[in-house]
Amino acid sequence: MTEYRWLLPAVLHGDLVGERSPTRRSARDWGVDIVVFVVAALMGLAAALAMHPVSSLPPAVVLADQVIGAAACALLWLRRRWPVGLALVMVPAALASGTAAGAVAVALFTVAVHRPFRTVAVVTGLHIAVLAPQLWWRPDPEVSFWGAMAFSVLSYLLLVMWGMFVRARRQLVLSLRERAERAEVEAELRVERARHLERERIAREMHDVLAHRLSLLSVHAGALEYRPDIPRDDLVRTAGVIRTGAHQALQDLREVIGVLRLGGEETTPDRPQPTLADLEGLVEESRTAGMEVTLDMRVAEPGRAPAALGRNVYRITQEGLTNARKHATAARVDVTVRGGPGDGLTVEIGNPTTAGQAIPGSGTGLIGLTERAELVGGRLAYGVDDQGRFRLNAWLPWAA
Structure with a gap:
């Protein structure tokens, strides 16, 4: 049993390889659990009714079989919190009770859905191991021992394969969802980076184009400020230079906006570039x-x-x-x-x-x-x- 010691902490804590069972059930989970419980109970009832006419066991043993089967069905409400622990508890239940077959199948399927292959292989192996003493203890008079053994093993394997398929499909859907969310986040980051680069480009072009014009306007305005007594002709000429410089600055601004809207060095802007x-x-x-x-x-x-x-x-x-x-x-x-x-x-x-x-x-x-x-x-x-x-x-x- 030393090779199975790694299972014990996971069983006690209800967690294996980074997967934790949910502690709260949604409305859909409640519906599924109710259906699973009813199906397991009906399977146990059918097994009890089928076993009753041909059973040679004492009434007390038959009653104990039914009580164990009912308890196994009741324990299915714990399958989401402790799937592996429940499946291990079902091993002796399957050996002692034939009416627990439905609960055993549900527990094994739950492990296959919620746990990785290593855990599923160990749990399935334990359940297959108890099939031989179970069939020897309760033989089916209409089917041979080896026939019943082969049918039971095949049923377990098909059940586990179905559960693993469901698990793989869920992981695929989750992976696609995470990939879509990651792609959306990356797209937003690319858009934000493009906006940042565009702002830098606009700032660079604005500085290169307007700084020259505005510095010229500053020089002429400074001359008017420090020389208010200059001749009228010089004053008019200086004011005309300021007006012309402001007009040229606006033209340069339109040129920059035209280049940025076109967004390429090889395109031709609306106005001629220098x-x-x-x-x-x-x-x-x-x-x-x-x-x-x-x-x-x-x-x-x-x-x-x-x-x-x-x-x-x-x-x-x-x-x-x-x-x-x-x-x-x-x-x-x-x-x-x-x-x-x-x-x-x-x-x-x-x-x-x-x-x-x-x-x-x-x-x-x-x-x-x-x-x-x-x-x-x-x-x-x-x-x-x-x-x-x-x-x-x-x-x-x-x-x-």
């Missing part, structure tokens, strides 16, 4: 705002650069000029663009770090530029060199 050939216009805007900017364009034909490449170079230069305007207002800014097909494009922006009054910044623009460059397979570096100048250097690939 290209490499538009760098001169960007530099001229900064010069109009009072900055000293030099542009050294060393690309033979800027108009032949791919649209995505030209747009990224434009945004990087735009952010570099915006940072220079914030942190080195009166300093000279040098912009150099060089390269070509096969070699890639290199953008260098440099300016001193000690001149002018800085507009507060968070540094997220440079982080966004680094991500923009890395997304297209390029690289970007920035920092202060040995001469005290802040330098921004970016390289973007240009296919041959």
